[in-house]
Amino acid sequence: MIRYDPFSLRLSSPLGTAAGRITDRKGFVVRVEADGHRGVGEAAPLPGWTESYDDCEAALADAAAPNGDDAPAPDDPAAGVDVATPAARHGVELARADALARAADESLAAWLADGSPAGSVPVNATVGDASIEASAAATREAVDAGYEAVKVKIGARKVGEDEERLRAVREAAGDGVELRADANGGLDASAAERLVGVAADLDFAYVEQPRPASDLAGNAALRDRGIDIALDESIAAVGIDAVLERDAADVVVCKPMALGGPVRTRDLARRAAADGVEGVVTTTIDGAVARTGALHVAAALPDVPACGLATGERLESDLAADPAPVEDGRMVVPSGPGLAGAAFDPLRREGGLPDSE
Numbered sequence: 001m002i003r004y005d006p007f008s009l010r011l012s013s014p015l016g017t018a019a020g021r022i023t024d025r026k027g028f029v030v031r032v033e034a035d036g037h038r039g040v041g042e043a044a045p046l047p048g049w050t051e052s053y054d055d056c057e058a059a060l061a062d063a064a065a066p067n068g069d070d071a072p073a074p075d076d077p078a079a080g081v082d083v084a085t086p087a088a089r090h091g092v093e094l095a096r097a098d099a100l101a102r103a104a105d106e107s108l109a110a111w112l113a114d115g116s117p118a119g120s121v122p123v124n125a126t127v128g129d130a131s132i133e134a135s136a137a138a139t140r141e142a143v144d145a146g147y148e149a150v151k152v153k154i155g156a157r158k159v160g161e162d163e164e165r166l167r168a169v170r171e172a173a174g175d176g177v178e179l180r181a182d183a184n185g186g187l188d189a190s191a192a193e194r195l196v197g198v199a200a201d202l203d204f205a206y207v208e209q210p211r212p213a214s215d216l217a218g219n220a221a222l223r224d225r226g227i228d229i230a231l232d233e234s235i236a237a238v239g240i241d242a243v244l245e246r247d248a249a250d251v252v253v254c255k256p257m258a259l260g261g262p263v264r265t266r267d268l269a270r271r272a273a274a275d276g277v278e279g280v281v282t283t284t285i286d287g288a289v290a291r292t293g294a295l296h297v298a299a300a301l302p303d304v305p306a307c308g309l310a311t312g313e314r315l316e317s318d319l320a321a322d323p324a325p326v327e328d329g330r331m332v333v334p335s336g337p338g339l340a341g342a343a344f345d346p347l348r349r350e351g352g353l354p355d356s357e
């Protein structure tokens with residue numbers, strides 16, 4: 001059994017990036033029954049990162065249709081949903097994983113992990129594209145709130161202004177804070193060279209996706225300059241195999257919504273780790289269900305670095321009360337069965353959606 005209901009969430013604090021401004025998130029709460037337990041998932045397509053809303057809905061409609069001989073194997077965590085529609089696949093895979101973890105009476109992180117999962121995960125604050133002063137102020141606020149890692153978006157402005165923003169962010173953060181810069185593929189070759197150099201001088205930990213997603217050679221050429229290169233968009237665009245084979249990244253950014261689900265994301269991060277490439281787990285500014293799912297994925301990875309999961313505060317309203325609010329730069333992993341014990345029970349029930357139309 002698969003059911004799904006639409007939701008729409010507005011961002012009270014839109015995220016400016018080199019690839020555009022994210023102002024709202026629309027998607028579906030997915031409910032399944034597996035092993036006699038109800039599970040809940042979330043499919044929140046973000047065009048540019050996943051399939052469109054319409055393609056997501058069509059894939060969910062397919063998955064929900066009784067399909068006789070094509071019925072998925074009971075151990076298929078995504079019930080046969082194609083990875084070409086990663087958000088739909090994520091919704092179903094997360095819901096099934098939630099149900100199966102509940103059937104096993106363990107947390108989703110424990111269900112996903114080899115040994116015992118982390119009890120909490122360090123997270124980075126996300127500073128969007130903004131003026132020099134606003135970027136510095138947001139960094140100061142994050143550090144005051146206890147964040148030990150801050151990521152700033154670059155690539156939407158003239159290179160000289162981004163350079164000043166990086167300097168202002170370092171100055172606002174002080175020396176002890178880990179800094180990252182995410183260009184979302186928006187830098188040309190000379191701007192990338194310059195900003196990677198400046199970020200290295202300012203002791204940033206990495207620049208994320210300096211060059212476009214499909215330009216593996218261009219991104220790889222920026223490595224070994226005293227700062228790590230992280231790839232995000234490239235993972236979905238060309239696949240983890242190509243990224244690892246071409247030695248294109250020091251770090252891979254793993255977004256469960258864009259990669260087709262928590263199990264796929266865990267497996268991808270494990271493959272990267274086996275090649276000495278670190279995995280950072282982030283959301284696509286998801287609702288509480290997918291955000292909590294991503295937290296469990298992060299907790300299931302050994303020694304995970306600060307992750308991009310502190311995105312719930314940007315939402316004006318949410319699917320449910322946050323079971324893992326950020327405190328002192330960390331999120332505590334809910335220890336109850338599945339995603340969050342009883343916290344999402346209203347969503348597991350028919351018509352339990354706060355925004356259901």
Ligand SMILES: O=C(O)CCC(=O)c1ccccc1C(=O)O
Pocket residue numbers: 022049124125126151182184232253282283284285307308309311
């Ligand atoms: O990683 C983070 O700090 C938050 C997530 C984030 O930046 C993001 C959110 C939505 C879409 C793309 C991205 C991105 O990492 O590029």
Ligand SMILES: [Mg+2]
Pocket residue numbers: 182184208209232233253
């Ligand atoms: Mg990114």
